[in-house]
Amino acid sequence: MTVTVVGSIAYDRVKTPFGERERMLGGAATHFALAASFFDSVRAVGPVGDDFDDFETLSLRGTSIDDVERVPGGKTFFWHGEYGWDLNTRETLDTQLGVFETFEPKLSDASKAAEVLFLANIQPDVQRAVREQSAAGFVAMDSMNLWIDIARDSLVQTIAGVDCVILNDAELRQLTNKPNLILAAREVLTMGPSVVVAKQGEYGAALITDDEFFSLPAYPLESVVDPTGAGDTFAGGFVGYLAKNPGQYRMAMAYGTALASFNVEEFGTERVARLTLEEVEARVSTLGAITRL
């Protein structure tokens, strides 16, 4: 199967207690594509400015960049963040939408025809414009607190048109105004999707459907260097695995979890860019062993 992903393709400036990078490749669609490309062919959709010079990494493992629009004179999306000492808190110091400010997605026939679509984090109206062009039979999405704050109605409309919502636990609570995570996830299920995944950072992730609850801890790591993109890498592993193995939600959670664990061991895309499937499978197997009763 083919997975189309739309979302930010970015340059990030990041500082963590373990170091900093002034300008590293990032963006939700980038992290997603690097993970999903282990399982299926991926088509990345999104704009970049003429300052963008990381096509090689973006197209690793065969990801198609045919629908990555180069905007002459434009500036690539830029995000600047800083993490607290235990990496559980992060402050956004700057967000420059750049070429995303005027982005009107136009999917090629090949991207429209992909069986699976992932709407990575970006303005919810842009996500919907992509959803409307796509013929995908399975559509998943992410979002963030910014859009819950400033574009909630549009976000709820987008959620109504997808099969699977992947959000972090605080976002699920904020979106539904419900302090209990299970009730919050159930409320999102009433909006339209049939699957909700609650990402819980270092505590793992939970999957909630009308008749199932499943949860996995994060892979136990002694060294975490930069959590940027962990959520998108998880989503890439989860959705990519599902594209290849429809309905296999538990294994998809394990692959998402294993991939995210590699992502946080180094800055940005550095670790996942040189990762092998054998390394991922070894961690999936360990996750199986440490969660068996």
Ligand code: AMP
């Ligand atoms: P995560 O750590 O999974 O939340 O993803 C971080 C990535 O999201 C970074 O690489 C950023 O470039 C990107 N990002 C940050 N803010 C936004 C935003 N407002 N819209 C889209 N992408 C963003």
